[in-house]
Amino acid sequence: MSTSPQRIWTVGSLLTWTTDFFARKGIDEPRLSAELLLAHALDCTRMALYTRYENVPPEGPLTAFREMVKQRAEHVPVAYLVGKAWFYSLEFAVTRDVLIPRPDTETLVETVITHIRVKSAAASSASADASALPAVTPGDTVHILDLCTGSGCIAIALAKNISTAHVTATDLSAAALEVAHKNIDQHKLSDRIKLASGDLFSALTQAEPAVRFDVIAANPPYIATEKLKTLEPQVREHEPVTALDGGADGLEPHRRILAEARDHLHPGAMLVLEIAFDQAEAARDLFTAAGYLDGIRIVRDAAGNARCVVGLRKP
DSSP: OOOOOOOOOOOOOOOOOOOHHHHHHTTHEEEEEEHHHHHHHHHHHHHHHTTTTTOOOHHHHHHHHHHHHHHTTOOOOOOHTTTTTEETTTEEEEEETOOOGGGGHHHHHHHHHHHHHHHHHHTSSSTGGGGGSSOOOOOSSSEEESSSSSHHHHHHHHHEEEHEEEEEEEEHHHHHHHHHHHHHHHHTTEEEEEEEESGGGGGGGGGGGTTEEEEEEOOOOOOOOGGGGGSSSSHHHTTTGGBBOOOOOHHHHHHHHHHGGGEEEEEEEEEEEEEOOOOOOOHHHHHHSSSEEEEEEEEETTTOOOOEEEEEEOO
């Protein structure tokens, strides 16, 4: 983008030039990237850009925009540049210390919400088989454990949509927990979400070690180590590898969770873990081999890809 004084840059010309530039650099969705960055620089919505199409931005926002364009051309994700991302219709602060929330993970959230609503409805029905249901009724507190919370997006989305939910959210990264804390405060949920620092269940020694949960949910790292180098540059080069690397087959964190989850689940409670699209059978086999889960199934996302593996603790 030329800084020559002869060129007058309007909102429209900035969008056109930047879109073409990003396309040449191989950036996905170049127009969308250009719009999001310029809207952020001008502190307006994407729609508002088109009501200001002939406007000339002030030098301050223009300088900030140029810097973001340079970084985006190096495949820095837009979410990191603008400091926020959307998930389950909610806005979240993000930094390079956390994985950027993905629409795919909304499948996990929806799976938990549906499970709780169905169980609540069944438990309040006179025709329900109470012996087959966990102790979840419309007025009861629903205890949820969110492992590997990162930005806190799963914990917050669940608390926002399950009014009786109390969530314990854990992460090994202190920097990630700082981001999660900011998001919890932003959504005014500090009374219903507790954060704990530690590696998976070891974090519970700080929070609620004796509590059994109605749901344990996690989006753990699930990319096989050898596949990390095949990821898109904006993921491979900029997102935290500790949130991506799932070991030799991508399922090492899942094995570790399965090894301990039984002691933290009520009978009939749900364990749901996100997986990669090609891990369905291997993940199902792990859940079956654990020996304490019934109702094991694979949940598919909106694109039809395997996204989560679910099981209910046997009585």
